[in-house]
Amino acid sequence: MSERRRVGISELHVAHAPDTLVTYGLGSCLSITLYDPLIRCGGMAHTLLPAPRPGRGEARPGKFVATAVQGLLAELLALGARRERLQAKLVGGANMFENLLTPNGDLIGERNTETAREILGGLGIALVAEDVGGNYGRTAELVLNSGEVRVKSVRGPSKFLIL
Amino acid sequence: MSFAHLTDAQRDALREISNIGMGHAAGALSRLLGETILLKVPRVSVADLGQVPELLGGPEQEVVGVSLRMHGDAQGSMLLIFPCASALQLLESLLGPRSVEEDLDEMAASTLKEVGNILASAYLSTLGGMLRLSLLPSVPALARDMAGAVVDHILIDLGRAGDEALMLETEFHSRAGEGRLLKGHFFLLPDPDSIQTLLRGLGGVV
Numbered sequence: 001m002s003e004r005r006r007v008g009i010s011e012l013h014v015a016h017a018p019d020t021l022v023t024y025g026l027g028s029c030l031s032i033t034l035y036d037p038l039i040r041c042g043g044m045a046h047t048l049l050p051a052p053r054p055g056r057g058e059a060r061p062g063k064f065v066a067t068a069v070q071g072l073l074a075e076l077l078a079l080g081a082r083r084e085r086l087q088a089k090l091v092g093g094a095n096m097f098e099n100l101l102t103p104n105g106d107l108i109g110e111r112n113t114e115t116a117r118e119i120l121g122g123l124g125i126a127l128v129a130e131d132v133g134g135n136y137g138r139t140a141e142l143v144l145n146s147g148e149v150r151v152k153s154v155r156g157p158s159k160f161l162i163l
Numbered sequence: 164m165s166f167a168h169l170t171d172a173q174r175d176a177l178r179e180i181s182n183i184g185m186g187h188a189a190g191a192l193s194r195l196l197g198e199t200i201l202l203k204v205p206r207v208s209v210a211d212l213g214q215v216p217e218l219l220g221g222p223e224q225e226v227v228g229v230s231l232r233m234h235g236d237a238q239g240s241m242l243l244i245f246p247c248a249s250a251l252q253l254l255e256s257l258l259g260p261r262s263v264e265e266d267l268d269e270m271a272a273s274t275l276k277e278v279g280n281i282l283a284s285a286y287l288s289t290l291g292g293m294l295r296l297s298l299l300p301s302v303p304a305l306a307r308d309m310a311g312a313v314v315d316h317i318l319i320d321l322g323r324a325g326d327e328a329l330m331l332e333t334e335f336h337s338r339a340g341e342g343r344l345l346k347g348h349f350f351l352l353p354d355p356d357s358i359q360t361l362l363r364g365l366g367g368v369v
Contacts, residue, residue, distance in 0.1 A: 008213040009212055009213035009215075009216070009311075009315070009318060010212065010213055010322070010326070011213065024216075024221075024222035024223045024309070024311050025216055025222030025223055025309040025310060025311015025312045025315070026311065026312060026315070027308070027309075027311065027312030027313065027314070027315040027316060028315055028316050028319055029315045029318075029319070048212070048315070048318060048319050048322040049319060049322055049323065053323075059326075060326065063322060063326070094312065096306045096308065096312055096313060096315075096316060097230055097304035097305070097306055097316065108316065108319050135306075136308055136312070137308040137309040137311065137312020137313070138312070139222075139223060139309070153309075154225050154308060154309060155307065155308050
């Protein structure tokens with residue numbers, strides 16, 4: 001029986017086909033999905049921030065882009081996935097409010113996305129698709145049967161998108 | 164500051180000042196609308212960041228959110244959330260009959276921001292008066308989208324320091340008749356560094 005598993009904020013989960021992983025209401029947060037099409041297993045994270053502060057131990061790898069990619073990779077390799085087969089997709093990283101900046105004055109959504117691209121590149125994981133940026137929220141679903149990532153929005157230019 | 168160390172007395176005191184602050188804010192909104200605004204007893208909760216969108220009615224619920232920062236002696240984030248139907252209701256009361264548009268036009272957007280500004284200013288000036296702190300709202304920002312997306316920048320800010328949020332929440336609604344229900348939620352999420360400042364201020368009250 002296929003299961004629909006929800007990935008909450010700061011969480012990461014991995015699963016096999018025929019399950020689906022879903023995360024709701026991404027604004028500046030970034031969802032990272034990794035998928036191995038051969039063994040049809042994959043993982044999803046709902047990250048808040050680019051990376052933990054230096055020297056800080058973090059109990060939740062799913063909270064940060066940097067630790068989430070590592071965490072997903074480790075769990076998928078343990079399930080038999082191969083790094084060279086993995087396909088990464090990114091969803092989210094928006095800037096919801098026109099005049100709201102972080103204390104450092106930058107756009108957190110963009111920084112999350114940039115960090116993910118760099119880390120995936122550094123690990124040699126193929127980034128095959130993304131739906132990021134803009135000023136609207138998104139819900140993302142990773143369908144493990146097909147590897148499709150389905151993106152829904154209520155405000156975006158398209159209400160439904162398949163990556 | 165560990166949230167676990169918030170005593171019952173401190174929670175009660177936070178609830179009480181929040182109640183008085185929202186009382187003033189509701190009074191201001193009542194005068195603006197010419198309608199009575201009723202308040203529920205505020206909730207003071209310590210929530211895991213991931214739970215916050217649930218407390219707003221679920222992360223996919225479409226809402227109109229006005230986001231402001233609290234500046235001055237203590238810092239924090241404030242959020243005024245209306246279900247979409249209530250936001251339109253509010254705009255009708257203030258601007259007259261209007262079509263249910265996909266997008267909020269400039270007039271509608273600045274009206275909703277101004278409502279946020281009025282509520283936040285009344286709330287903070289009352290709180291500041293009681294706690295002997297200078298507290299001021301920032302310029303408001305507006306978004307209409309899924310609740311999870313509207314709130315996540317606040318969770319991101321709080322997430323830099325930890326995994327929990329102290330949340331002062333008040334639900335309010337208008338007394339107007341059927342089909343004219345106006346409902347909203349007001350939230351204050353103090354920055355972790357500022358919680359001690361607020362609690363010290365409370366020491367002078369309780």
